[in-house]
Amino acid sequence: MVAGEGARRKAEARSPDGAVKVTITEIAREAGVSVPTVSRVVNGRSDVSPATRARVEDLLHRHGYRRRPAAPGTKAALLDLVFNDLDSPWAVEIIRGVEEVAHEAGVGTVVSAIHDRAGAARQWMTNLRARASDGVILVTSALEPGLHDELRHLGVPLAVIDPAGRSPVAEAPTVGATNWAGGMAATEHLLQLGHRRIGFIEGPPRLLCSRARLDGYRAALDAARVAADGDLVVPGDFYPESGFVGAGRLLDLPEPPTAIFAASDQMALGAIEALRRRGLRVPQDMSVVGFDDLPEVRWSSPPLTTVRQPLSDMGKLAARMLLDLARDVEPAAPRVELATELVVRASTAPPRRA
Amino acid sequence: MVAGEGARRKAEARSPDGAVKVTITEIAREAGVSVPTVSRVVNGRSDVSPATRARVEDLLHRHGYRRRPAAPGTKAALLDLVFNDLDSPWAVEIIRGVEEVAHEAGVGTVVSAIHDRAGAARQWMTNLRARASDGVILVTSALEPGLHDELRHLGVPLAVIDPAGRSPVAEAPTVGATNWAGGMAATEHLLQLGHRRIGFIEGPPRLLCSRARLDGYRAALDAARVAADGDLVVPGDFYPESGFVGAGRLLDLPEPPTAIFAASDQMALGAIEALRRRGLRVPQDMSVVGFDDLPEVRWSSPPLTTVRQPLSDMGKLAARMLLDLARDVEPAAPRVELATELVVRASTAPPRRA
Structure with missing residues (x-):
């Protein structure tokens, strides 16, 4: 079954180890808001006041909430693939790998560029909330720290390709090359x-x-x-x-x-x-x-x-990790480097004799 | 306001010239189904029987139905950008242009490859329904005729970049180069x-x-x-x-x-x-x-x-046309060729003297 809106909205509160910890009803009671309001926050809808959103997100975070573990057999509908810039031919290699895995799983690949500018990253985060993305793959991205926190609060699964430094979100799996x-x-x-x-x-x-x-x-x-x-x-x-x-x-x-x-x-x-x-x-x-x-x-x-x-395999692996996370399956190896390989063509030869 | 699910589901039946022609209630009555069922078909949900879907889509099509003209100020949430293959550096140029315009409009760009294979195209169509995409940009794509018809029936706005032949959907705007x-x-x-x-x-x-x-x-x-x-x-x-x-x-x-x-x-x-x-x-x-x-x-x-x-400007223009169509604004010029330009670098010179 392909996830319709119903499946995309279903959500349970889980602790990081996957055990159900609190229900949305309990979160609603503790926050003093209605269950639909918590659901709206969980799904990144914009029709919630900032104060209420902050209160609910804080509670979700404190209870170790993990967003929407899809029921077995359901499929996530969208994942976000985020580049700093779409100006390099290697971007298309990664897109190809991610798209191939996502496509087979019935998941759409949303490609974005945040251009290393806070404004664009902020806009992307707003869009991400609005479309209730099922997961995010960051490529060599140095998001500003505020956005890391927001991503963590949103509870959207995250994977990082070619980590630029320490993983922006400590618990996110990473895929690099040797x-x-x-x-x-x-x-x-x-x-x-x-x-x-x-x-x-x-x-x-x-x-x-x-x-x-x-x-x-x-x-x-x-x-x-x-x-x-x-x-x-x-x-x-x-x-x-x-x-x-x-x-x-x-x-x-x-x-x-x-x-x-x-x-x-x-x-x-x-x-x-x-x-x-x-x-x-x-x-x-x-x-x-x-x-x-x-x-x-x-x-x-x-x-x-x-x-x-x-690059394409790195994209594939990151997409698989993310689809697993969206089903609450922890990746077997959360820090992976895929092997590089020397390819000898025609641009190298012994040095010219002096 | 960013479109939440509510806005994405809202739909009216319109004739191709934009005038409201029939309501969903009338379509439901004529099809002998409930209004929510028509709504599910309109939004590409999977929980409708194939026979009912076919009957409703046929009626929607016959009444010249156009899907979800968003209210002024609301934004579409997703557009689909479809390539035959993601194996060429020029794909990233087009993605960059489309993404830039979509991103500013708060719209996610879903990138897909259908690999000239019927199976992959079919899967893409299923995914498209499930995510209720707001529009489709096809790039040099030769979709099989059956899929053209489905796209038309779904009523999703369509634009074509670098048309491969006659436009796959006669009324879709096209962006090419001279x-x-x-x-x-x-x-x-x-x-x-x-x-x-x-x-x-x-x-x-x-x-x-x-x-x-x-x-x-x-x-x-x-x-x-x-x-x-x-x-x-x-x-x-x-x-x-x-x-x-x-x-x-x-x-x-x-x-x-x-x-x-x-x-x-x-x-x-x-x-x-x-x-x-x-x-x-x-x-x-x-x-x-x-x-x-x-x-x-x-x-x-x-x-x-x-x-x-x-290429990047072609992507931008196609995205603008599509966002206009999603708001029921007909593009001023539906068949556009952007100017090409000779760029002289170092690979040309007068012929060697014989």
Whole structure:
């Protein structure tokens, strides 16, 4: 059976371990409001006064209330997939994975971008209440703390893809990729080809995944007893232009590298263009490795050697966790990193003989 | 006020010109069912027998019924954005545009892929009913005829982006791009550079946009009094591999072209890779032009000369039309083509002197 409005409104108060703790009737009595009013708050309706909503949400939270565990066989109707920005080809990979799982379960995938702006995030939260979403998947999202609290009070199940830092909601399950191992694999590949001076273009340092890739790069150099040279690490922000600029900085060093490992595919494409403009060929004059394995880099010129992040699988897994949570099934493993994999194509080769 | 369930269920029967024609009570009487049953059908609920649903939908359709014109100031809660596949970077461009407009209006954007398979489309239709979506945007979608009829019967407003052929629902507004003018502009650019043998890699012939781009190419050749050579037109399917193969076929001609116009950016990237593998440089040995202006081609090597399709603006306009329709406002112009624009970058140059 597909959940109609009836099923979407059904709700019981449960403690975090899944046992029914209080009924909505008890919450209503304690708050001094009607049962339909509690139900309206539970379902994120807007026709409740702010004071009443705050009182009821506080009680729901204090009683460890968990929203609408659907009866067995019923299906949630909507999940929210939230990006900071919809400006990267990797967003579509994650959407594809989430949509595939949600679609099969009869659940719609609502895609939103909050643009790192408080106003847009606030609007999204209002919309989320209005549509009584059954769960939220945040992608590398740094929601402001006030919104974390609201999400927790709403009691909507939450999962996080590619956590930017500590999970914004402590109890939310997270799905990431083995960024450290991927950074190490890419660097080992270049070392095995004979490179010793390997440049690294970083991601934004506030993201955990950036730090993990950098540490993987350093660990591989260490293991090969190659001294790390701080000049060979230049900043980037995952976007192509920063790869273009970063590669330029590396080429301008008194002793430039013979290979560049960029912490994202998009920066690797920017780096390749910087090399082309200086008349340098990839891989004959310089090897380049990326990170992500976006579909388009199979067709870059040359096709890019990169570290595959299973973005679509990450989306699938997060969606499955969320659908489980919506049925009050705790995920078996709430902190998961899916394996990355080195994909060797045509942008890497042994260093040119000096 | 944000629409709660109450507003989402409110519905009146209207004729296509917006005048109230029959009430739900009259439909119920004529169908021999209760008013709540008609309401359940109108709202796509699943708890109605198939026979009753069919009878009621038939009556609603015969009376020119239009679903839920929201009261002024209320907002629709959800719109559905439907792709055949979520496998192309241009999908994210359209999603971005639709989401931006929907988000501002307090409306969630539900993204789905129906994979050109009847089963998935059927499941989507079931989900659509269950979530009582306020409108549907189809992207280049060839829904099977049975589903067109169901959509029409459901009375959900519909808009089509980049219509694949005749509009699947005759009265639905469409948003496209000036494909013919774009094909002409790309070809004129190559002619002005001095090219006379210009290869063309086609899109799928069943899509109107493919045909329009090809006709634009031919029109530009005609206008310049350059004889069209049928060997210079090779098939493709918009994906990179077909550009790779198509470029190979053009290069194998007894008299190969000096420039290639690919009807999509992804095919242009495939063509550039085919040239690289044969040791040919772009643009020194061969010029290449694409179509779309995906964000990534700013950073292809070399950056691609292409025809910009305003994909994100197309998404925005379709979303606006749909939100208008949901408020029973007919779009001022129901068939719109947004202007394409030639963007000259580094992949085109005069032909090499023989």
